[in-house]
Amino acid sequence: xxxxxxxxxxxxxxxxxxxxxxxxxxxxxxxxxxxxxxxxxxxxxxxxxxxxxxxxxxxxxxxxxxxxxxxxxxxxxxxxxxxxxxxxxxxxxxxxxxxxxxxxxxxxxxxxxxxxxxxxxxxxxxxxxxxxxxxxxxxxxxxxxxxxxxxxxxxxxxxxxxxxxxxxxxxxxxxxxxxxxxxxxxxxxxxxxxxxxxxxxxxxxxxxxxxxxxxxxxxxxxxxxxxxxxxxxxxxxxxxxxxxxxxxxxxxxxxxxxxxxxxxxxxxxxxxxxxxxxxxxxxxxxxxxxxxxxxxxxxxxxxxxxxxxxxxxxxxxxxxxxxxxxxxxxxxxxxxxxxxxxxxxxxxxxxxxxxxxxxxxxxxxxxxxxxxxxxxxxxxxxxxxx
Amino acid sequence: xxxxxxxxxxxxxxxxxxxxxxxxxxxxxxxxxxxxxxxxxxxxxxxxxxxxxxxxxxxxxxxxxxxxxxxxxxxxxxxxxxxxxxxxxxxxxxxxxxxxxxxxxxxxxxxxxxxxxxxxxxxxxxxxxxxxxxxxxxxxxxxxxxxxxxxxxxxxxxxxxxxxxxxxxxxxxxxxxxxxxxxxxxxxxxxxxxxxxxxxxxxxxxxxxxxxxxxxxxxxxxxxxxxxxxxxxxxxxxxxxxxxxxxxxxxxxxxxxxxxxxxxxxxxxxxxxxxxxxxxxxxxxxxxxxxxxxxxxxxxxxxxxxxxxxxxxxxxxxxxxxxxxxxxxxxxxxxxxxxxxxxxxxxxxxxxxxxxxxxxxxxxxxxxxxxxxxxxxxxxxxxxxxxxxxxxxxxxxxxxxxxxxxxxxxxxxxxxxxxxxxxxxxxxxxxxxxxxxxxxxxxxxxxxxxxxxx
Numbered sequence: 001x002x003x004x005x006x007x008x009x010x011x012x013x014x015x016x017x018x019x020x021x022x023x024x025x026x027x028x029x030x031x032x033x034x035x036x037x038x039x040x041x042x043x044x045x046x047x048x049x050x051x052x053x054x055x056x057x058x059x060x061x062x063x064x065x066x067x068x069x070x071x072x073x074x075x076x077x078x079x080x081x082x083x084x085x086x087x088x089x090x091x092x093x094x095x096x097x098x099x100x101x102x103x104x105x106x107x108x109x110x111x112x113x114x115x116x117x118x119x120x121x122x123x124x125x126x127x128x129x130x131x132x133x134x135x136x137x138x139x140x141x142x143x144x145x146x147x148x149x150x151x152x153x154x155x156x157x158x159x160x161x162x163x164x165x166x167x168x169x170x171x172x173x174x175x176x177x178x179x180x181x182x183x184x185x186x187x188x189x190x191x192x193x194x195x196x197x198x199x200x201x202x203x204x205x206x207x208x209x210x211x212x213x214x215x216x217x218x219x220x221x222x223x224x225x226x227x228x229x230x231x232x233x234x235x236x237x238x239x240x241x242x243x244x245x246x247x248x249x250x251x252x253x254x255x256x257x258x259x260x261x262x263x264x265x266x267x268x269x270x271x272x273x274x275x276x277x278x279x280x281x282x283x284x285x286x287x288x289x290x291x292x293x294x295x296x297x298x299x300x301x302x303x304x305x306x307x308x309x310x311x312x313x314x315x316x317x318x319x320x321x322x323x324x325x326x327x328x329x330x331x332x333x334x335x336x337x338x339x340x341x342x343x344x345x346x347x348x349x350x351x352x353x354x355x356x357x358x359x360x361x362x363x364x365x366x367x368x369x370x371x372x373x374x375x376x377x378x379x380x381x382x383x384x385x386x
Numbered sequence: 387x388x389x390x391x392x393x394x395x396x397x398x399x400x401x402x403x404x405x406x407x408x409x410x411x412x413x414x415x416x417x418x419x420x421x422x423x424x425x426x427x428x429x430x431x432x433x434x435x436x437x438x439x440x441x442x443x444x445x446x447x448x449x450x451x452x453x454x455x456x457x458x459x460x461x462x463x464x465x466x467x468x469x470x471x472x473x474x475x476x477x478x479x480x481x482x483x484x485x486x487x488x489x490x491x492x493x494x495x496x497x498x499x500x501x502x503x504x505x506x507x508x509x510x511x512x513x514x515x516x517x518x519x520x521x522x523x524x525x526x527x528x529x530x531x532x533x534x535x536x537x538x539x540x541x542x543x544x545x546x547x548x549x550x551x552x553x554x555x556x557x558x559x560x561x562x563x564x565x566x567x568x569x570x571x572x573x574x575x576x577x578x579x580x581x582x583x584x585x586x587x588x589x590x591x592x593x594x595x596x597x598x599x600x601x602x603x604x605x606x607x608x609x610x611x612x613x614x615x616x617x618x619x620x621x622x623x624x625x626x627x628x629x630x631x632x633x634x635x636x637x638x639x640x641x642x643x644x645x646x647x648x649x650x651x652x653x654x655x656x657x658x659x660x661x662x663x664x665x666x667x668x669x670x671x672x673x674x675x676x677x678x679x680x681x682x683x684x685x686x687x688x689x690x691x692x693x694x695x696x697x698x699x700x701x702x703x704x705x706x707x708x709x710x711x712x713x714x715x716x717x718x719x720x721x722x723x724x725x726x727x728x729x730x731x732x733x734x735x736x737x738x739x740x741x742x743x744x745x746x747x748x749x750x751x752x753x754x755x756x757x758x759x760x761x762x763x764x765x766x767x768x769x770x771x772x773x774x775x776x777x778x779x780x781x782x783x784x785x786x787x788x789x790x791x792x793x794x795x796x797x798x799x800x801x802x803x804x805x806x807x808x809x810x811x812x813x814x815x816x817x818x819x820x821x822x823x824x825x826x827x828x829x830x831x832x833x834x835x836x837x838x839x840x
Contacts (some may be wrong), residue, residue: 041515048511048519049493051832052436061515122517206492211573214545 036177038062046122047198049206050247053122059138059186061193064175069191071171072184074376077161078145079106080152086144086188087376089115093369095292096195101303105150114303117289117296119197119368123247124256130285130301131274132257137189142181155181197291197368202246205362212362219359222352227334236356237315237332237346238290245290245363258326259283261319261344262300268322269301283324292368294361308360312353319344436519437761438462439472439831440771440801443484443497444817445824452822454483456497456509458519458831461771463803463813464764469820475521480504484524486757487829488538490549490572496527497827498535498551500616502559505535506551506568508575519831530577532566533559534616537656540572541603543631547572550608552598555616556582562620565598567610569634581629583636593636597623602659602672606631607692609672611654612639624651626674626685628694642674642683642697647704652679658714658721659687660740671740673700675711675723680704682711682723684740700742708732710776710796715758720745722758726776726796729753749809752798759830760806768806773828774798799824 041061046053055061072078076085089103090096096118103115113130121137128140144150145158162168162179169179176183202220204210212220225235239245241258257272259282268283275281285301299305305314319329321344333339334347348356368374440461446452458473477484484497484507495509504526512522529535534555541548549570556564557580567581585594599613608631612623628638643652655677661670670687672694680703686695701723703709709727716722721734721742731749734742752774759771776796799818804811817825 044515045522046513046517048513050513053513053517055516205573206494208492208494208573208575 036064036174038064038175041066041194044194046196047203047206050120050123050198055122055193056136056138059190061190062175064171065187065190066194068168068171068175069187069189070373071167071377072188073191074378077165078151078153078158080154080157081106084151089144089150090118092371092374092376093295095119095197095295095365095369097296099297101298101306103150105144105147106152107149109149111149113301114298116286117292118192118195119289119291119365120247121195122193124244124289127254127256127275127286131271132254132286133275137192138182138185141185141188141192145184155184158184195368195374197365199367200291200365201362202359203365213358215355215358216362218352219355219357220362222348222356223359226328227332227346234334234348234352235332236348236352237328238356240328240332241287241326242290244287247291248289254281254284256287257281257284258287258328259285259322259324260315261321261325261329262304262314263322264320265322267320268324271301280324283322290360291363292365294364295369308357309353312348312356316346316348316353436832437830438465438763440759441487441495441829441831442773442801442817442825443487443827444474444821445483445826446478447818447822447824450822453478454481455823456484456521456524459801459815461759461761461801461803461815462763463769464767468813469815471821473518473520475524477524480507480524483826485535486537486827489829491540496538496549497524498538500534500555502533502555505529505533505553505555527575528577529553529568530580531557532568532580533557536599537601539601539603541608541631542572543606548578548631549575550601550603552601552610554597554599554613556584556598559616562586562615563594563596564615565596565612567595567598567601567629579634581634581636583627593627593639595627595636597621598627600654600656600675602657603631604659604661604670604687605689607659607687609657609659609674611657611674613655613677614653622651622653622678624653624676624679626654626657626672638694640685640694640697642676642681642685643679644681644699645679645702645704647680647709648678650678652676652681654679654683655711656713664716665736665739668739673714673740675714677710677712680709680711682742686740700740712756712776713758715760717760722749722770724755724758724772726754726756729755729774729796729798731755731758731770731772747809749804750811751802751804752800752814754796754798757828759828761830769803769812770806771801771803771828773825774800774802775825797824801825801828 039062041063044061073086076082078085084106089098091098098115102113103111105111126135128134134140134143145153159179172179172183175187205212222236223238225233226237226240227233227235254272270282272281272284273279297306299311305311330344333342333345335342438461440459442457442459444455444457446454453476455474455476457471460467460470460472462468480499480501482500484499487495487497489495495511497507497509499505499507506527506529508525508527510522511519514520532553534553536552536554538549538551541550549572551568553566553568556566558564563585568577569579570577583595585596588594596612597614598610600611602609608629610627610629612625615621624643625639625641627636630637642654653676654674656675658673660668660673662668670689672685672687674683681699682701683697684700685697703711708725708730711723711725713724716736719736721736721739723732729752731751733745735745749770751772754774754776755772756775757773762768799816801815802811803813817823
């Protein structure tokens, strides 16, 4: 009995111990589930000259979030009919644009706007899209997914699909804890934040690694200069609006929106007015990055120009006057102060136009468009993408 | 007379002279300024709230067991962490420490240095995953053996883009009349030419370069000051040298000297070529501050004939109660000149240059008023921060500059922040008390923020 009694006690102790271990394991697992410990992004560096950027406190750059975001970005499951991914309209080899005047989504309808390049998005963390209608990358990320013409996906359905997937539950667990619309947005935004382009010819020039050609240097000087006849300075007037040309916009308010004279008053697209409701913002659009601009044709919010030459011709001889036309464009004419009958034009000569375009080509970053860590992570055989 | 004796005599004389015209006595200084970032920084970078942060060069004080460093400091007097070091990169291998920071037109950061084995460096700034700035490295640049780096400017002549650096110790501080100017390729930072014309090596009456320090350029002419031998004892200059930037040769010396209030040559220190890019329509002229003359001089420049007029004294510190004028700084409307003694920054209408027309009351900082930066506080108040520390050459005997009484009196080791509109002192950071370090230079982290070539 005694020994049998001891045996029973031992068994009970053993059972209790086992239960205890299991309980601890369950608690530990639960805690681990609700509190993932993602790894801060290693080896990250960005050029100082791009300026300060801020990452949302609740969505820091982590290895796990980047991995998850990259997979989501290239995954066609994010569209309602599983035919379109973010990368359909944002192709890496075109600096994450699609080469079309205006993109086409799952509905087959031509969208309202040209696909915007995705590069250096951390430097411009407010007011995304051509008309500035969202305030964060996280908010931006969900908009195309739900748009009936773009990806036409119901977020609840998407969450169900991702939960049923073999891979996503683990990725979400380690990055954020659970699968949710919010975390889908956070992951996509995080991946997009890592799309840093910093090795164009111009970047190398800034680092002192090479010299620009004479034509590129003339273009650089024209690009940087607002015409000033008082000091005989000719200028392409580009920098006035494109001061953030290496990155992706402005931090503050709506500074980075401008009406660059594409249309007359009667034909103006609402543009920023859609977001602010202000009539004075009618016809204003986000001034885009010029990084990789030679790869991102067609140009303007509606892709109306197919070449950089056409863009230069627009600023030189095609400005249309409207109430919200940028005064910086109106006053930049490279003409003497006493000149008469001046029409709005930069009055650049052919050599100067070619020089500005040559400079714009120095903004092409070939390493950015071939960088493995930005590429499609899926096996091409099992997950062909656009 | 050995150097120590000369040094002592110099100090005594300087002290006596300053006492006579001002309050305290003190001695020489040296340094530089900043360059206009024409092409890049301010125009293309988004500051993201970093305008109130300063990049400073800190001197470790051996007796206080601290190390030379480069630091980023919050300078907004309205911030809770005003005066806090946000980031620090120690440079124990560069000693004496770095001397003066300069931003290049393409946004690169350089610093001159007095360490004989490393007299010019590039500071490689980057950002981490939080967006905060950090320093990846401080790389020494091959200067061909030139010593005691001082000022840097970037200037273009024709198709040539130059980075030009003065080396007060030239090809060897042991030379009694040394000093060189290095002309480097602005992109590759490789030396194109070392301009050297020692008085003892050129013919009588021929133009020479000696102890070059301040420099400024307009068109194809550059002016360089002749200040003082780096040991502060062997010799003192009293002229500026005109350099033809087409040939990169000295072509003329112009003496700027008058009353010698401390009995020494005038020691021209900083120079500003007033030119149309600073003041629209201005008739070009050269302004020169004389460290021991306590004066500011103006030299009109005839651009058509490329000739310089006789110098005219336009400010006399001995009469006005100020000594050791040092730097020229400017914003869009005013020119500022720092005077180490008694520690003031005088302000003038930019549009009236080259005349010095006062634009307001003196900004009363601390002894050693030297370099300055301009920025807006969180609430939008425009302020000026003045680094108050005259000299960072140290004392060879005990290697601690604060132990030298006469220098200590003009080494407040502070940065004082003032309301730019009223001059009112809003706040002070005392680096010696707070960090056991001296502060040798201050620069805005984000951009140079002011006109100043030099």
